């Protein structure tokens with residue numbers, strides 16, 4: 001006879017940053033919750049993505065800053081073993097005890113094992129020892145299983161056991177020769193981090209004609225220039241057609257479509273991700289086992305009768321960013337609690353309005369790339385009456401004082417009908433903390449005439465706002 005199911009108000013499958021936040025908000029709303037995790041509580045973000053990648057990038061960024069300040073000099077190259085040791089600390093040496101305690105203090109029940117839907121409001125958890133524990137939800141099941149790296153079907157690539165974000169962020173021995181496929185955030189951040197830590201010969205194969213193709217064109221251009229200046233070989237319009245690694249652990253040979261052949265110690269793929277929906281039982285409730293899982297603005301999966309299934313974070317494909325997933329998680333937990341208790345569930349705070357407007361994102365390269373909202377091209381394609389203005393950040397006094405030869409650029413995309421901002425991009429050193437001002441302006445739909453009165457301090461880089469507004473004509 002099957003075990004009797006443990007019953008919770010909400011069951012969350014996946015204890016990444018997003019799943020954890022759903023549980024926190026649902027419990028805060030008065031419900032009970034269980035959180036199921038098959039690997040490490042904290043998710044990809046905490047151990048193989050955001051946190052370790054930024055720990056690996058920070059010394060590179062700081063060293064670049066120092067090199068631009070006359071009177072300062074680094075005593076030697078970056079001490080890679082010390083950086084890797086610090087990285088290990090930031091990922092808690094891959095021990096998720098702290099995260100499990102956080103979940104238990106919510107308080108929610110932590111269940112270690114692989115979760116799988118087993119029909120409406122039912123989840124089966126296969127524990128590491130193979131035992132199966134049935135769970136039942138009174139109100140909702142939330143899929144927060146994240147995403148997996150996607151590896152192209154290039155002949156020989158999978159067999160060559162390429163690095164994905166997991167191997168790159170947990171690197172122990174930095175390869176001297178590194179081949180990288182892709183030109184998105186993972187490829188850019190990890191190429192620059194590993195190059196700074198000893199991957200002297202780093203070659204990036206970029207299928208298209210620019211890096212960071214979803215941002216304003218000048219962003220990719222400035223990053224590519226910086227990469228080339230530092231010795232990274234960026235090859236645009238190049239695809240890998242065949243990869244060989246005849247000896248496991250030995251060198252890898254990469255053939256490209258222009259007939260070139262290069263040899264490297266490792267090959268890293270940064271070619272995007274796929275929603276993690278494999279074998280989570282979507283078939284048991286009549287949904288196709290392909291992702292991303294489509295959701296409405298309250299994170300409720302579409303096409304599920306009685307509306308008990310929700311999906312948040314990378315798995316719903318809206319924006320593959322931790323902060324946006326956590327935002328969705330807060331909405332989801334609040335909505336589930338409201339619906340369970342018969343409270344109004346349609347408040348403004350319980351609907352996702354931010355994802356469609358263009359999520360804020362920082363790419364932590366040198367220069368940093370910060371953007372929120374729509375690019376000019378996106379805004380025009382969406383039918384807005386657009387006017388865009390740009391300004392050289394290096395011409396701002398605060399930037400001039402930051403660094404010798406400061407190079408950076410900023411852009412506003414304005415909706416001329418309403419005189420509000422549709423998008424803002426800053427590219428340059430030390431611009432990361434400017435982004436939230438732009439997010440407030442874009443999401444808050446602050447008019448330019450009002451923004452004019454938000455006077456930035458002298459002499460800071462934030463005076464870029466004043467120059468952009470003057471460039472616009474204020």
Ligand SMILES: Cc1cc2nc3c(=O)[nH]c(=O)nc-3n(C[C@H](O)[C@H](O)[C@H](O)COP(=O)(O)OP(=O)(O)OC[C@H]3O[C@@H](n4cnc5c(N)ncnc54)[C@H](O)[C@@H]3O)c2cc1C
Pocket residue numbers: 013014015016017018019036037038039040041042043044045046048049050051053054113114115116144145146147165169186276279280312313314315319320321322323324325
């Ligand atoms: C190299 C890299 C750097 C990044 N840097 C940034 C950054 O700086 N800033 C940023 O905002 N975003 C960044 N991202 C994106 C960010 O990592 C993701 O958007 C974020 O991790 C999504 O969170 P999540 O909770 O949806 O999924 P995840 O973090 O992937 O967590 C999902 C969890 O679900 C578990 N799981 C999956 N299936 C099951 C199952 N069947 N049963 C039980 N558990 C299961 C997994 O083990 C995992 O722990 C980066 C991504 C990469 C690859």
Ligand SMILES: NC(=O)c1ccc[n+]([C@@H]2O[C@H](COP(=O)([O-])OP(=O)(O)OC[C@H]3O[C@@H](n4cnc5c(N)ncnc54)[C@H](O)[C@@H]3O)[C@@H](O)[C@H]2O)c1
Pocket residue numbers: 152153181182183184185186187189206207208212213239270271272273319320321361362363364
């Ligand atoms: N700092 C950050 O916020 C940060 C950092 C890293 C990753 N992320 C997020 O993680 C997600 C995944 O990042 P990513 O860089 O893997 O994906 P991405 O979608 O940003 O970039 C994928 C890149 O791979 C290329 N590509 C795709 N298929 C290819 C093929 N067959 N051959 C050659 N090139 C191919 C694309 O042209 C693109 O350059 C992104 O959504 C990103 O926002 C965020």
